[in-house]
Amino acid sequence: MAVVGDLALMGTKIKLIGKLEKRVFGVPLSTSPRFSFSQTRNLDVSKSRTAVRAVLQVEKIQSSGELKEGSLGFDVVSERELKENGFLGLRKTKLVCTIGPACSSIDELEKLAIAGMNVARLNMCHNSREWHQDVIRKIKKLNQEKGYCVSVMIDTEGNQIQVDLGSSSSVKAEEDSIWYFTTEKFEGSRPFTIQANYEGFSEGVNSGDEIVIDGGMATFEVIEKVGNGLRCKCTDPGLLLPRAKLSFWRDGKLLGRDYDLPTLSTKDWSDIVFGISENIDFIAVSFVKDAGAITHLRDYLTTTSSKAIKVLAKIESLESLRRLEEIVEASDGIMIARGDLGVEIPLEQIPSVQKDITYVCRQLNKPVIVASQLLESMVEYPTPTRAEVADVSEAVRQYADALMLSGESAIGSYGMKALSVLRTTSTRMEQSCREENRQTLLHQRKLGASLPDQIAEQICNCAVEMADNLGVDAIFVYTRHGKMASLLSRNRPNPPVFAFTNNSSTQMALNLQWGVTPLLTDLSDDMEGNVKKTVELIKAKGMIKKDDAILVVSDIIPISTAQTIFQSIQVMTIT
Ligand SMILES: Nc1ncnc2c1ncn2[C@@H]1O[C@H](COP(=O)(O)OP(=O)(O)O)[C@@H](O)[C@H]1O
Ligand SMILES: C=C(OP(=O)(O)O)C(=O)O
Ligand SMILES: [K+]
Ligand SMILES: [Mg+2]
Structure with missing residues (x-):
């Protein structure tokens, strides 16, 4: 009607x-x-x-x-915004902040809440259980005692193939240098040797294939297989970061590889049990491959948690893109995790993939978060690049439900400023969309x-x-x-x-x-x-x-x- x-x-x-x-x-x-x-x-x-x-x-x-x-x-924040800006001035796009050492004190958390953080994200890849518990309790305390309404999300570590350089600093790979990728475990670091964290990482890889580090930070060509390891030559020099991720390519095409690793590891399950006991609101599942793990987790939550915890699927692999609709249908929402997605697919494909995912989520009525590197330069600098502001605006114009900060808030010196850039940029683009009245066209x-x-x-x-x-x-x-x-x-x-x-x-x-x-x-x-x-x-x-x-x-x-x-x-x- x-x-x-x-x-x-x-x-x-x-x-x-x-x-x-x-x-x-x-x-x-x-x-x-x-x-x-x-x-x-x-x-x-x-x-x-x-x-x-x-x-x-x-x-x-x-x-x-x-x-x-x-x-x-x-x-208190919506109340103030409403009093100051009126109904139409209320921001529509929601903001998610990753909490890390730079913003984990109660004062910093409160500043983020005042500045418009709707959801606090805890990345279980980093830091200790006690640290996360302390942050969650501070947020609940702020909500209860000071009237904020900040939801809590945990983000699972997930199973992924990554390297260990045996040190916390990055290593430079020079052109034509020869490196050995191994699954052998040893303490500390050895020159030109990179440990991979999974025994089967080299299965199905042939000589002549390429190993791309972190979506293009450096590239190696496989010279030969040595046992489970790979001897490689650096063909595109660059930096190897401590937890760098690998993708394998053949004849210019990504090798889609199913590593037979469960989406939720033993550690992930124990983080989930911890999250339930801390009364969190969202679980974001990393490296989702299909609807199976999401459905399993939702069933588990129905029987074990008295509150309705929402399960978000992170789209960050080729497999998840191939099964996008089934994953969106199975989950309560989606995160477009552009960080790892950019390791798995060519960077130039990310904008169109993002547009497609936001559209599917909208059609299937699931909230969608656009995540990673929105304001990456602000980890170090107090102003964003023009290109970053344009990227944020585009996500808003696509009507994403939420935008997320990662390192900008977790470790950056200008987290508050970054959040304020998200807020002002989204408010401005929302106004322009309202004036165009674009929603009637959908x-x-x-x-x-x-x-x-x-x-x-x-x-x-x-x-x-x-x-x-x-x-x-x-x-x-x-x-x-x-x-x-x-x-x-x-x-x-509009309203x-x-x-x-x-x-x-x-x-x-x-x-x-x-x-x-x-x-x-x-x-x-x-x-x-x-x-x-x-x-x-x-x-x-x-x-x-x-x-x-x-x-x-x-x-x-x-x-x-x-x-x-x-x-x-x-x-x-x-x-
Ligand atoms: N809870 C934490 N404790 C310490 N450092 C963190 C925490 N969360 C995030 N960080 C830091 O912020 C950076 C950006 O966060 P994020 O994008 O979530 O992680 P990643 O880089 O592992 O994908 C991380 O690389 C890490 O250095
Ligand atoms: C959000 C992401 O996941 P994480 O930070 O956990 O790697 C990403 O890969 O973009
Ligand atoms: K994670
Ligand atoms: Mg990721």
Whole structure:
């Protein structure tokens, strides 16, 4: 169903139950100058065998002016942003910061939270369990005691082939120098010898093949196999970093190799158990090969964790690109891990691959993070390059849900500045996208299989079309599991989406979702009551004022009558 209209609609009441009414107050809808309806087959609820009602209401609601008891879980940062910049000034693109030694003190973490960090990422490749635990607890403390809303993500180490130089400093490889790649284990370093961390690393490799280090830092040609090892000549000189990664090429093509390593190692599983015990919100799984490991982990979480922890798949290998759709479908979200992806595929392919992945995620309604090297020069310098700002802007223009800092925040001297560059750059590009009104051009794939899912999807699609056409100031959605909020976000509406939920896991998960401000509050089966209460609370905080227009979408399954789902769209002006 598509609804087009304008604010003059208010005061009119259109109620559709079971089938579309063709006339409002005697005026045929199709001939009304103000609005028109078109019906999609999905919404032919009269044929429904289930007790589902689709109700579209456009009505004027009077605010009562009285303030009810209850609280509204506005985090301090969104509250301030909203007061300072108004509804349209709220940033839509979410920001993820990798926490490392440069920002792990409580003061630094608080500064990042104030500067807009939505999610803190802990890379389990580095540092100790105790260190990570300490950081997680500091973040939870800031949330609880100071009113921030920062979600916590752990990122698994994963199984990958990398080298050990036996020292923490990098080594230079000169042209034509001869090197030996071995699986032999020894202490310290030996000249021209590189340890690989996996016995089978040279399987299927022939002489004449090329070994590319870290996506092009240096290149070697294989001269001969010596046992499990490889004797090689450096053909393109460069730097070998302490944990450098390898890829193998033949005749200019990458050798896709399945190393038979499980996606989640024993260490990863123990990090996951640790994460569950620390009440984290997201697990990002490194080097995902197919949907199997993701499904397995999600099943495991369902049985072992009382809260809903979201599983994100990192796309950073050729295998994961080949099975992109199945992985996106199986996971709760995606990280485009451009760092390792750039080791596996030619760099010039990364921009188009990023565009394709963000598109697939949007179609399948999964949040997507664009990660790695967004502002890499800021690890060392206080300003970004122009090219980096352009890269950030492009990710925003592609409507990625979130952008991520790695070394910039973890070890850089200018982490706060880098976060502020992400914030200002994304706000500017979002404004330009809004002015272009690009979201109306996007064709959305139909997702729902069941009738209730189809109704939810159609309601959200038309709610966003309506919100943009009417130019409302904000969209309010009442949601227990976040589904309706994500379906609204998927349409990338001009106004911000305030998602009221009574489930704290839902609130923390929605932190990653484009344009959604999640708010924790009590919800009852009485929808009118929920709306009235939240509007009054927001009004009392001075965040909405008279004549502001709000579009309200609700999706509450009454606990008392579980078979009836009530979904509606309402538009109201504040009186
Ligand atoms: N928890 C940590 N403790 C120490 N250093 C860290 C931590 N997290 C990240 N770093 C540092 O920040 C750099 C960038 O982080 P990231 O991109 O997540 O890791 P990697 O370089 O291993 O892919 C890392 O190379 C590492 O030097
Ligand atoms: C984000 C990435 O993963 P990690 O930093 O864990 O290597 C990446 O490879 O881009
Ligand atoms: K990792
Ligand atoms: Mg990686």
